[in-house]
Amino acid sequence: MSAALPDVIDIKKWIDENKNIETITEELSALGLDDEAIAFHLSEFRKLKNGNRQFIGFLCLGVGATLGFISCVLSIINPVPELYNFILYGLTSLAVVIIIAGLYFVFQ
Numbered sequence: 001m002s003a004a005l006p007d008v009i010d011i012k013k014w015i016d017e018n019k020n021i022e023t024i025t026e027e028l029s030a031l032g033l034d035d036e037a038i039a040f041h042l043s044e045f046r047k048l049k050n051g052n053r054q055f056i057g058f059l060c061l062g063v064g065a066t067l068g069f070i071s072c073v074l075s076i077i078n079p080v081p082e083l084y085n086f087i088l089y090g091l092t093s094l095a096v097v098i099i100i101a102g103l104y105f106v107f108q
Helices: 008-016 021-030 035-077 081-107
Strands: none
Touching: 008 035, 021 035, 035 081
């Protein structure tokens, strides 16, 4: 590698500025980095960018699974008969929607 590697702060700056890969490649080649260094930086950029999405996705999956479990238990126990339909259909549907959103973020 012909120049010093930019640190993680520069990569986070690229994420904050929502730069695309072509712009980053042009910036790195303007710094005089070779193809191997550019590929390494783009790989790190993708890892950090996708890591944020995956964290949000797994958080949604956890919240949705917990809400689904709670609605399942409350449907079985039926502590308040007047709320049975709300618990069975409302909370379960909400849990499924949150889980699907989490799966979208994980597999995007």
